[in-house]
Amino acid sequence: MVRVSTLLLMTILAAQAQPPVRQPLTLWYRQPARQWVEALPIGNGRLGGMVFGGVETDHIQFNEETLWTGGPREYQREGAAQYLPQIRQLLVDGKQAEAEKVAQEHFMGKQSNEEGYEQKKTAWLASVRNLTSARANPAATAFDDRAWKTMTVPTADGWEKAGLEGLDGALWFRTSFDLPQAWVGKDVVLDMGRIRDQDFTYLNGELVGSDEGIAKNRRYKIPAAKLHAGKNQLAIQVINLFDKGGFIGVKTSQPTFVVYPEGQQPAEGVPLAKPFKYWVQDETPPASPRYQADYQPFGDLWLQFKNTAPATDYHRELDLMTAISRVTYAANGVNFTREYLVNAPDQVMAVHLTASQPGKIGFEATLNSPHRGASVRKIDDQTIALAVQVRDGALKGESLLHIQTKKGKIAVVGNKLTVSGADEATLYLTAGTNFKNYNDVSGDPATLSQRPLEAIRTKGFDAIKAAHSREYQTYFNTLTLDLGHSANEQLPTDERLQRFEKSPDPALAALYLQYGRYLLISSSRPGTRPGNLQGIWNDLLTPPWGSKYTTNINLEMNYWPAEMLNLSACHEPMFAAIEELAEAGRKTAKAHYNARGWVLHHNTDLWRGTAPINASNHGIWVSGGAWVSHHLWEHYRYTQDRIFLHDRAYPIMKEAARFFVDFLVKDPKTGWLISTPSNSPEHGGLVAGPTMDHQLIRDLVKNCIAASEILGTDAAFRDTLQTMYRQIAPNQIGKRGQLQEWLQDVDDPKDTHRHVSHLWGVHPGTDITWDETPDLMKAARQSLLERGDEGTGWSLAWKINFWARFRDGNHSYNMLKLLFRPAISPEGTTGGGSYPNLFDAHPPFQIDGNFGGSSGIAEMLLQSQGKTIDLLPALPTALPTGFVNGICAQGGFVLNIRWQNGRLSGVEVTSKAGQPCVLRYGDKEARFTTEKGKTYRLNQDLNVL
Structure with a gap:
């Protein structure tokens, strides 16, 4: 060890002893939220709320984590395994389309409501087509539609966004257009863009077109004989059986909702009159078959304030330090304050209202x-x-709203709670459902909603608020971060987003990381379900992708920050879900593959479906069990918890590996063991031997071998795995120096697909590293260069992590700039970025990008996936000075790291498990033994002090 002078030693120790200066960890705005992605999220893992903060009308949209569609059922399709050899042989023969057709017909999972559905659908459709519920024919030219409502079309997100949330069925629309005299005698084209899902289109009372399917643009040629100069009446019956409905337009530079002469351009046409008149003919179609369930919103709390004067000094914020949202403003010389929180100890949402003068609180x-x-x-x-x-x-649910005041009056008027003349008021909201577990819905919603209210009736808001922040801070205060400062910190959060790309704001990156931690704490606590595609926040009955758990990256990305960012306890809901998925996945493994162990495909839901869903070209992906098992191993690696490894992790990992022992087959061309049928997630269709599968399977097998050695068990099975490991198809480098995504060298250098699945071995896996496989690392880097920087929100987040693993901090930071790109701008929505409330924009909102972005920032500062703990491995030049306290490394270590002028200035390592420690910074390395609970201090040269 190099000797350090007494003066230098004292200086270093004094600097390290200085308490870190906490940054103001607050999202804040000068105006109320106008839309959901501007509202601020609060939650306790089970209850979630979105705070809008309006002055005259306040709105808190809320959720309860177990309110989903569907119910307990079997998802696997019994007998599917008999088609597995045929599908595999078709893929060997290069007949992908035929393989996908057989798989779609015989291999996909079982849907709800599928038995007898076609007969019910046929009967219902015949009824609405026969207009049995209509007094007159809405298609008729002379039909009187004056009593109908109006709707502005198109509605890109379905008619649900036009006030018809949750509506399925049959609707009629009517409008007209004036045919110019110059067009008389000409055939015209009626262009209405895309329609969900089926239309019957009439002109002047006569059917002129009908089609079905979201992907089809409705362009109907209308013969000249069916037209006349002047007004022509258009009527469209739209059939929508589930999910979003109506006219959704089309992404094109050409106008839609237009009539134009055949042979001319749409821009030369006559636009259809807007808005359209509409009438709901029948909203009770038979329940549609669904592969999986959707996460549901619960309800809305509205506060209507009377006699409000124009507000001044408006301020809306979310304080990450206390997990409290707050609104303040002044009106008529009175200062008003509202506080919003979701308390975990007491399981209530609370809204507290105060004023600077007595008797000024009044609302409905x-x-x-x-x-x-x-x-x-x-x-x-x-x-x-x-x-x-x-x-x-x-599932059914109940929510209770209870109000307590200081002075003033409370009354119930017409199912509204009214408060008048109060000094203070506190609203307590609870919610519960009949869900008990994925096989049991015998719970009592009333009991779950009443019990918390009974417990807090004698508590004051101050006590509930203190208990809330105290409990929350046991999670949040485990990590502090400072990445530098700038004048932009004084700006509202939405303005900081607008400026980030061109104006330095390192503190926004720190805020974003801590916001990711806040979201994880608020959506995933021990005893709750794991966070889904939107955490626990969702306002739609038909949310994007069902707001489910997508297991080909999105669920896992939600938990990338958990261990590294010192929130290991927040990982627990995922482990509990994995245990349930293993139970359900055994049935799927047997029915679809005649295999032992358990399997998970690319999506699951509250009811733990594990079978293939949707379409065979992307729904048959077998490696979900391997990926979620990686999280079990990571938790052990970070915590060194042998009891967890023995009792929970290894048994599940072992059974996941057992599935692949039975599933992998020898490729007739190469002799390698390959995964077939499967796909490289959502890209390239059904194939044999995608690279990602083999990386995941190698990872699982390697970790199972290591776990069995640590636990001293299963020697025979370990031998089987070791033999299999050597035979799995290896990573391959293609003709352009790229890492191949498939067995064949068919990667397209112009392909910019959002999934970069074949780089899983770089991150979060360890199959490809600079230390052990530098050539493969270079090939992976070439693949990412070809794929490009652009992407959806979560894809941008993954690329931040990739570039950090490539040790290119500046490129990683450039990806962060793209992730921070405003998704709502004067020019419209971008391809991916962040909403004003910092929610990740796929678009639409997906929370995985928030968690992946937080992970990526951390990966710039610390990596421990290999045999060393690498300090500042990808520090960008934009973050030259800072510190992080509480960041975690594999091996059971917690580190405090400081750097200045782009160079390490000191590090503290606390050992939680007494394991040997190997630190690396650049070309410097330090190896030392540790004792459990002891802290070690090292200087910039990695000399132990």
Whole structure:
């Protein structure tokens, strides 16, 4: 060890002893939220809320994590395994389309409501086509539509965004256009873009076109004989059986909703009159078959304030240090404050209202829900209840709203709670469903919603607030971060986003990382379900991708920050879900592959479906079990918890590996063991031997071997795995020096697909590293260069992590700039970035990008996936000075790292498990033994002090 002078030693120790200066970890805005992606999220892992913060009308949209569509059922298709040899042989023969057709017909999982559905659909469609519920024919030219409502079309996200949330069925639309005299005698084209899902289009009472399918643009040629100069009446019956409905337009530079002469351009045409008149003919179609369930919103809390004067000094914020959202403003000389939180110890959402003068708090509070048939009833003079029932599903819920005041009056008027003349008011919201577990829906929603209220009736808001922040901070305060400062820190968060690309704001990167930690704490706590595609926040009955758990990256990305960013306890809900998935996955493994062990395909839901879903060209992906098992091993590597490894992780990992022992087959061309059928997630269709599968399977097998050695068990099975490991198809370098995505060298250098799945071995895996496989690392880097920097929000986040693993901090930081790109701008929505509330924009919102982005920033500062703990491995020049306290490394270590002028200035390492420690910084390395619970200090040269 190099000797350090006494003065230098004292200086270093003094610097390290200085308490870090906490940054203001607050998202704040000068205006209320106008839309959901501007509202601020609060949550306790089970209950979630989105705070809009309006002055005259405030809105808190809320969720409860177990309210989903569907119910307990079997997802696997019994007998599917008999088609497996045929599918495999078709892929060997190069007949991909034929393989996908057989798989679609015989190999996909079982859907809900599929038995007898076609007969029910046929009968219902015949009924609405026969207009049995209509007094007159809406297609008729002379039909009187004056009583109909109007809708502005197109609605890109379906008619749900036009006030028809949750509506499926048959709707009629009517409009007209004036045919110019010059067009008389000419055939014309009616262009209406895309329609979800089926249309019957009439002109002047006569059917002129009909089609079905979201992908088809409705362009109908209308013969001249069916037209006349002047007004022509258009009527369209739209059939939508599930999910979004209506006219959704089309992404094109040419105008849609237009009539133009055949042979001319749409821009030369006559636009259809907007808005359209519409009438809901029938909203009770038979329940559609669904492969998996959707996460559902629960309800909305509305606060209507009377006699409000124009507000000044408006401020809306989310304080990450306390997990409290706050709104302040002044009106009529009175300062008003509202605080919003979701308390975990007491399981209530609380909204606290105060004013600077007595008697100034007055409002109406209402509850409603987008669920059809939702009802509100009075419980007592201070409490109302909202009851909801999921359509065609097994789940129902109840929410209670209770108000307490200091002075003033409370009353229930017409199912509304009214408060007048109060000094203070506190609203307490609870919610529960009948969900008990994925096989049991015998719970009592009323009990789950009533019990918390009974417990807090005698507590004051201050006590509930203190308990909330105290419990939350046991998670949040485990890590602090400072990445530098700039004048932009004084700006509102939405303005900082607008400026980030061109104006230095390192503190925004630190805020974003801590926001990711906040979101993980708020959506995933021990005893809750794991965070889904939107965490626990969702306002739509038909959310994007069902707001499910997509297991070909998105669920896993949600938990990338958990161990490294000192939130290991927040990983627990994922482990509990994996245990349930292993149970369900055994049935799927047997039915679809006649294999032992368990399998998970690319999506799951509350009911733990594990079978292939949607379409065979992307739904048959077998490696979900391997990927989620990686998280079990990572938790052990970070915590060194042998009990967890023995009791929970290894048994599941072993059974996941056992599936692949039975599933892998020898490729007739190479002799390698390959995964078939499968796909490289959502890219390239059904294939044999995608690279990502083999990386995941090698990772699982390697980790199972290591775990069995640590635990001293299963020697025979370990031998089987070691033999199999050597035979799995290896990573291959293609003709352009790229890492091949498939067995064949068919990568397209112009391909910019959002998934970069074949780089899994770089991150989060360890199959490809600079230390052990530098040639493969270079090939992976070439692949990422070809794929390009652009992408959807979560894809941008993954690329931040990739470039950090490539040790290119500046490129990684450039990806961060793209992730921070405003998704709502004067020019419109971008391809991916961040919404004003810092939610990740796929678009639309997916929370995985928030977690992946947080992970990527951390990967710039610390990496421990190999045999060393690498300090500042990808520090960008934009972050020359800073510190992080509480970041974790594999081996059971917690580190405090400081750097200045782009160079390491010191590090502290606390050993939680007494394992040997190997630190590396550039070309410097330090190896030392550790004792459990002891902290070691090293200087910039990695000399132990």
